[in-house]
Amino acid sequence: MAKAIPGRAEDYSLWYNELVKKAGLAENSPVRGCMVIKPHGFAIWEKMQQQLDKMFKETGHENAYFPLFIPKSYLSKEASHVEGFAKECAVVTHYRLKMDQEGKGVIVDPDARLEEELIVRPTSETVIWDSYKNWIQSYRDLPLLINQWANVVRWEMRTRLFLRTAEFLWQEGHTAHATRQEAEEEAVKMMHVYADFAENYMALPVIKGVKSESERFAGAVDTYCIEALMQDGKALQAGTSHFLGQNFAKAFDVKFANREGKEEFVWGTSWGVSTRLMGALIMAHSDDDGLVVPPKLAPIQVVIVPIYKGEEQQTAISNVARSLKKEMESMGISVKYDDRDTQKPGWKFAEYELKGVPVRMAIGPKDLENGTVEVARRDTREKNVYPVEGLAQKINDLLEDIQNNIYQKALIFRKENTHQANSYDEFKEIIETKGGFVYAHWDGTAETEEKVKNETKATIRCIPLDSDNVPGTCMVTGKPSKQRVIFARAY
């Protein structure tokens, strides 16, 4: 059978695009830059969403929903926020269509112009802090720990499925606190929640850090982030958590009466992850045969394919398959028994490989005789024949093993692709020939950062939090540096 997708070595970017489409994850829509998330892609996103939502609730957050539209004037209220977001936005100017008198079909009704244009939310700080003004009066109303699952729009010029799309799905947490310390702790806590999710569910090792000033969120005092490494040696920012200080509280006049009855401005955070995580998941683990999905996020963890001739064999195999399915499901494993007669077993094998189902079972006439099942794991492509007896427990352990193996593989890859550069020349060579994460000393200035970016396309991914804090001298300017920071070319 011809390969469904090109190999990674051949053309990494094409491999990614073809994989996303052929595995039924997403495709481009007729609206420029907007994607259609197809059922298989959405099922994986749903698993991610459900787990994240659970983790947010366990850390005390509640969900709410704020409007899709933001009045244009709101964007201007926080000075640096407007710089960052009031650019490539979808602008609603009219609220009515009508039939053209001259037979040109449907046209925009010029009489239905909005007094103030509405922006389709690129992020919701402004409209949410405008609400918080009414929700917060006293210290009794704090902390306010709110999350929203929503679609947002940023009019990107160069888009790629999941990684950069005009419309994307995400969650945005927006919290309000009585003290600076509490807000800072919240921002850091959510970074840890994201890291926990990335490592233990996505099987994606991440580095926790804080952004340099120029990479900071527009309106934040500090931006915490998690950074992951993809198989082509490029970095991907997988989540950010912002300590907003009192910036939005001041912009929207959100004050509270403290226990002494004195008015103070509220402290804030915001934090988000998006369908971009789908891109990270795909690029971190998948191979030339298709998707590799960690079992914890796989909508179908085990697929059973029968191989039979004639009705008698089919019935006998179905009995074994259904009883196995039932047993595994009682252990919380999601199982599909694919007994469609419209497709051949070989076609099904390729299909489930492409779609990244972690474990595939095949049951044929020989298995029937021997009381066995052929079990193939997607991550290592290893195949084994096991007795039906005790198989469910074995599969349960196998899924755990696959989850760990995918993580370990990504961790080893990251270790092998993490370098130290002690001079700018060495740095440039590593970035150009090897890629990956490069730990290097930096003098802390935006000028040096900009110069490195212009000359190498590498940016500071973060100032890592678990650094050894060994000082040195900047690789570019020779000025003092407090610790090494992490550079990489990034998505």
Added chain:
Amino acid sequence: MAKAIPGRAEDYSLWYNELVKKAGLAENSPVRGCMVIKPHGFAIWEKMQQQLDKMFKETGHENAYFPLFIPKSYLSKEASHVEGFAKECAVVTHYRLKMDQEGKGVIVDPDARLEEELIVRPTSETVIWDSYKNWIQSYRDLPLLINQWANVVRWEMRTRLFLRTAEFLWQEGHTAHATRQEAEEEAVKMMHVYADFAENYMALPVIKGVKSESERFAGAVDTYCIEALMQDGKALQAGTSHFLGQNFAKAFDVKFANREGKEEFVWGTSWGVSTRLMGALIMAHSDDDGLVVPPKLAPIQVVIVPIYKGEEQQTAISNVARSLKKEMESMGISVKYDDRDTQKPGWKFAEYELKGVPVRMAIGPKDLENGTVEVARRDTREKNVYPVEGLAQKINDLLEDIQNNIYQKALIFRKENTHQANSYDEFKEIIETKGGFVYAHWDGTAETEEKVKNETKATIRCIPLDSDNVPGTCMVTGKPSKQRVIFARAY
């Protein structure tokens, strides 16, 4: 304590609005017609969403996600669809803002005009059937059973929280089938799923029926619906399911090769319910003290409030409360122990009444002595003192009883407010003085329907499916009528 909200008899409409706001369900936003769904309201919606999603998946549907924007020209492709939807829409005409040179702040960049305007989806048939064209080639690709959870925008001029808002949240199912019969069965099946949900989760009795031609969805061959009755005697359409025939398949040229290799147009359905259901839930069950939520949709089913003086009592009561909480939670009951010291017990009682928590427990010093707990149910306001021993099981049964009681109460209300009219005069009197559902004979013409609507503000809610099919003569024209249909004034 002063009542938080006005009574229903006083001003039903004001009662509803104040209840929605004071119970923390939703509020108006700075964007005209768009609401903010607050945490308590969103938590109830989430329960509804999760249950519906489960029922959709159990009936074989998968979730996907399609773009927020629809190219203007798409709306025109299905002739009657454009009539129905290409009116009050949010229109995106530009994709960029910029800083004004003359210091007027942020303005729309006139150079960033879109070649073709984009409509914020009022419903997604057009963009989805455009995708289906690529997804469907053969009978093997059918049926295609897809659902989407999304926000949609219809620029309503007169809005009311949950009932009619410019932006609302909903689900829209869009299915494609090889035969007319299968598509019709799907449309009917989903009407039954909605009815099952309304009756068994929302505790809301509904009438299943089919819409008259003038109340049909724009682009449908038949619209099935569920209709509910509110406490003010007005009807509310709680869900619709449309058999689309081949209308959208023809508009978007979606054909499939059947088993004989012959090309045919695909048959379609679409079906949806929205945050409007929140309005139905509130208006059907709540009372002058606030919200009444059926236990199956209550985010918190039981709240425990301690009443104590001093730390010793507090500790002892907390021990009882926490052990009760744990026991109930192990039975799948959601419990909140509210031991905040910032609010008094009386304040908490009123608050949880207003928010509709089905069961409230109070534990005071006397209860400690006697090994008892005071249990108050929200629906009947009944209070009882029960021994702690065996209480969890009792509460489990009580929640079931409350769920049934709320349904029975609504069912009795509907029976008492369902009438038959045998003449147009009688009809007008009932509509004017009593309201409710009125069964009457109709000649089947749009003219008569229109006349009744203009003269009485009552519309045909549906042609009920469980009718006795007794023919008669139209109350207005005296022409023959096949069966009685249901009229009501409606939301």
